[in-house]
Structures are given as structure tokens and as C-alpha cells.
Amino acid sequence: MTQNPFEEFQSFQYRKTSFPLDRIVHTAEAVMDRIRLGYEKLLEEEAKELVWMVQYNTIIKAYEVAEKYIKEIDYSAEDIEDFCFALENTQRIPYLIPGPAGIYISALCNDAREEEIVLKLSELKTEINLIGFRLPKGKRLMVEGDTGDFTGIGIEGGELVVEGNSKNWTGAGMRSGKICVKKNIGLHTGEWMMGGEIHVGGRVRGLGNIVDGKVYEREKLVYPGKARYPNVYY
């Protein structure tokens, strides 16, 4: 009779151990999948032809759609940062459309459970547009790195800190709250802003048509004031 050569191992019981790291990584991956899915749905609905125009209506509508999808997700500030980097990984997210991506990230920040969110985006190759859109009162969003156009538009009382530069139309239509840009800022800064403050550590390239609010350049008040005029490049 042939003897089973593995006979002596029959009593061996394989013990599947649970390792905390695996659990943490698995949970983070699952959350990321859901965030990614929400973004893809947003693109499906709002950027069908992969073209998205920045208009008041499109922004409002995209934000509402984004809110709808993220409401069902339980995520943390770190998940938002991971999503920002995943956007640049074409294997994970095939389409990075800066407008909807920025709206989606803003919705994620506004709806996050943390009051203070730090996004370390210095190594990100893409500057995300529309970041900080409608940041509500009581929230503080800190971005390490540069941001794109329409940074902090329509802020609703929150505080947005950009450690690098920010591009054109920053703070457009903001109602209250504060934007601090540590380096330079682009054109049309504060276009149609109704209130709040914009502090710039470097240079303000140009102011927009400001209704109300204050703009500081290197701690010096430049609006309201006579030194700077709207839509003039400096």
C-alpha cells in the first residue's frame, strides 16, 4: 500500500492570523474605491464628452452631484489626499479633468468629519482648480503646494491656506472667511467677492472687480485702497 508522504503534516492546522496593517490597508483601499467610483459617476453625469466648461451653473450642478455621491462614503482627510495622488495615476483613474476633480475634492473636504484638513500636495504635478469651493465656516483647509485657477471661490466662512502659489480668479465670489496664499497669486483676484479677506505673502498679479472684502499683499492692504486697480496687471 502506498503511504502518503505528507501523512505527518495531517495534524497541522493552518492558522490564518489577522494582521492590523492588512486590515488598515484593506479598509483604505475600499474607501478609495468608493471615492473613485463617485468621481467616475460625476464625470459620467457632468462631463460626458470629457469636456467641462467653468460656468456658474455647471459648478453648482457638479457640486450637487458630487455631494450626492460622497454622502454615502465614510472617509477621512487622508483619503482625500490619497485621492488627489490617485488622480495622477492613470491606471487607477483614467481621466483627470481639473474642473470636476476640483469640485469633487472640495465637496470631499467640506463634508469631511475633521475640522482641519491638511493636504500635502507638493509633489502633485497637476495644480488642482476650484479647490476650497464653498468651504464652510468652522473648517480649515491647508494645502501644501500650489493650486490652480478658481481657488477658494465662493468660500462660505471657512479658512483656506495655500502654502505655495495660486493662479487666477482666486477667491472669486467669496462671501466670508479667509484665504491665505503664502507665495504669489494670479489675475482677477477676488472677482465679485462679497466679503472676507485674502492675504497674499508674495505678489498679487492683478485684482478683479471686488464688491466687498479686503485684499492684503505682504501684510499691506491693497483693497480697498487707491494703490491697485481692478484688471490691471502688476
Place this chain on the structure above:
Amino acid sequence: MEDKRLQGLIEEMWPRLKKKHLYPELPIPKIVKASAPAEEEGEGNEGVGLEMKEKQMTLNPAFISSMKDKMTEENLIEALIDHGITHYTFCPWDFQTHLMIYAEAKKVMGDKESAKQATNYFIDVIADTHCVKKRATEIPELHRHLKKRKVDQVIASLYQRIWGIDLGVSFSNSDGKGSEEVVRRLARIPYLDRSRWPESIRKFARSLKPLLVAEQKEKESRGGQGESNPQGEHDLGHYSYEEIDQGLRDYAQKTMGLSEFKEVVEDFSPELKERGYGIEGGMGRGRGAPVDADVLFYMKLSENYSIPLKKVPLEKSGKLHPHSHSPWEIGAPFQDIDIWTSFGKIMPGMTQVWKKKEGKGRGKIEGAPDCLIVIDSSGSMINPRKNLSYAVLGAACATNAYLRNGSKVAVYNFSDAPMGGRDIVDYTENREEIYRVLCRYFGGGTALDLEEIMPLIKGKKELDLFIITDMKITNLETLIGFFGKIKNRITAVHIGENPYAARFEKAVEKRKNINIFKVKKKEDIPHIVLGSIREYFDVTRKTGD
């Protein structure tokens, strides 16, 4: 005496530890006193416990002694050896992975020292986590008792979280919030997923950056004197020459980027030099000379490609025969002494030896002739020191093929040769010398000076010519005319397509000794067959010999 006892203990434990790690090919660890005694490391710091040089682990008895109140000797030794073995069996595994991790860390950290620190921490976290997950180990116990600076505290707190083991780490209120946030970020990294290490190290470095920068500043304020890692530093000493060679080769192949390779090699330049990596001397090693990263890049990258070389029937029989006499010197071999002309005496000055030469017969011994490489480095060609040049890579591969076959190679690097824009190296086997001329870039006009090439060809009965250019040569017609006159095997490689290349192809299409290859991408390089002349396969010619 104490060292002998510890060595005995290791010898007793070693078979069990080897079995635990599935029999890694490592020599038995040794007990060797560290060069810097523990007392010099500063009060309360245990010094280095483990060092690994070319796969040889050495344990520091002073470190073991300093920890004796905290852990048993067996457990401490086991933890250190587990850590060392896991570096070998899992992370970094090889030198190429080490370089890749460092290069990614550098992108985030910006400076060399911090990037090295981030790399070291990352490698340690992976090795220890792998070991804790897969094996029964005393590593957690070791971490519980090690003295911790700020970064170590964060790392230990990370271990607590990802291993689920209490290591007795808690943060004080002052910096607790910031550190907790860092730990939270670090804990989300998939350390054990090798395929994601490049993105993982970036995230790791990004999260740890403020702490590492602060640590670096603190170190600088102490005059560069930092505290050493008790689990050993991760430097090039870990790897053997062969591993470094292989690692550089793989890294060049993987990145295919000259600037990235150059940056990493320059950062490791002092260590590479210490390991004998200059550019003078054999195989890229030698002392004293600076590491020429560009040359090293092409050298290592070309080693990944193999161009076949068709041999030709040479007249040499390959056997040595006595040719002439020379005086015998003390220490020279006796077997070549000519007793007849030495008058039967062994005496310097009187005794003569036979000088032997390779014989010439009519046999069809196949061999590789010497080769003259003509390379274009005019403005229309890519500067090999700025971007990956397929011309230089192709020429480098050809060089390797000829040198491997025992032939010599000469290089004629030209741009506007009649105006002095050229560099020549005569027939040599010195690989570095050849590569240095290949990597020379003039960036001017494109004209050959045939009068300068002639001396390199004359007097060589068997010689292959290898020309690599984009064919945008001002005196192309002269070159075509010259090629029409000579019978040597010519391998002409043109980079890209243009009317000049088409003109050249058309003009020499009937010449059987000229083979033309086109290189548009690096994958085209292995398709070059050196000296593959149609005539060589001509049966009538073969039998005619």
C-alpha cells in the same frame, strides 16, 4: 572570552534561525567589536548592534552587553539576526531596489542626506513588518527597549498600530497631535506590497518629511554627528561588487533616464568611489578618479543588450610558436628558456627565453577582427550627456561585442572634423577609454576627415567598420565613395529616417560588404548584427578558400 561565548551562542542558534527564514544563503553571523565603541555614541545610546557587509552580519558585543538588563542575550541576538536576514530575503532584496527606493525618496525630500534617512527608515519598517507578520520573532521586544529619538518614537508608534503590539510608546501633549497625524498617514501605506514600493516610499517620505528635516538640522547643529541606527545603517557596504554592478545595470535599464541615473550615482559617488568605482581601471573600478556617471550609465545600460557578431575566417592558426629571443629575468617562467642559446645556464643576462607569437596557417579559424567605430556627435545628434543617445548606446553595444570576442576597438568621434571637432582613440581593449570618447559631444557641423581615418585602417588586413550617424553629413558623397573602395565589413547604423539616409542606402545597396540598420527606438539595437555580410554566407567563397 565573552566574545567567544556569544559566538558559541550564535552557532547554537544559527541552524534554527536559518530554518525559520527558509535557509537563506548567508554565512553565519560573527561577533565583532564595532569600530566606534558604544561609549562614544553618547550617553544612553546603545550604538550599532548589527552591521552587514557583503552579506556578512556582524553583531556588536558592546551593544548586546548594554541591553542585557532589558532583554535576554538569546532574544536580542535572534531579533537582530531576524532583522538582518529579512533585509536579504525581502527588503531591499537587491541593490537596484535600494536605488529605486532612494531615487523616489529624493524626489520628495530634495536633499541627499534626508533622502537617505527616509530610505533607511522605510527599508527597516518593511523588513521588520514582514518579519513580524511572517515569522515568530523578538523584533517587537527589541523595539520596546531601544532608546528612541523623535522619529524613532513615531516609527515605534507606527509599529504599535500596524503590528497591533503594545511597545509602550505614547506621545506627550505638546507634540502629540502632530505625531499622531503622521502615524495615521504612515499606517495607511501598503508596506508589504512590493509592486507599490515606489509610491509607498513617496508617501512615507512626504509624511515623515518635517520630522526628518528637523532631525537633519539637529544633526548639522552637532557638527554632522548623528546617533547611529542600532539595527545598522543601510549603505553600499551591504552589497558585493557583483551586486552593485548588477544593480546599476538593472537600474539603468529600468529608468532609461540619464538624468535620473546620473543624479543617483552622483549622490552615491563617495560610497561608489570607496568601493573602487572610478572610471579608470578595469570594469569601471579603480581608485582616485571621479565617477563619470554618464559613462557609467551607457556602460551599464549597454550590458543589457547583446549584439551578435558574425565571425570571419582569420588566417591565424591560433597556436603559439617560438618567434624570437628575449633575455630571461628572475621570476619569469622556466619552460620558455632556450637551453641552446643560454649555454645551459640559468643566469640573468645570459639565459634567453623564446618569445612566442600566434602562428599563421591556412586553417579557417573563425575570429573577430578589430573594429573601428565611427560615431557622429554633431549638433543634429542627441547630446549623450543630457539625454539617452541611441547612437552612443548602439556604439557601446558594438564595443562590448568586439571586446567580448577578444578584439580591439578604435573610435573616431566626429562633428566638424576638418575644423578640429573630433576625438580619436587608437585600437585598445580599455573599455573606459573607448566609452569616454564615445560619450564626447561636439554639437557642431557634420563633416568627416577621411585623411584622419586612413591611418586607423591602413595596415589592418582584417578590420570591421561600424559607423553610427544620422547621415546628415556634409561630405556624404565622399564617404560613399570611400566605402565603395574598401572591402572591409561595414555596419552602418543610421538614427531615424531622413533623405540623406535614403541616399546612402541607395548608393551602397549593391555593396555586399555593407549592412545598414535603422535605429528609431532602443528596441532596434539588438537587431543590429555586426558584420553580417551577405558575402560571408557565400558557399563558393568559403570553399574557394
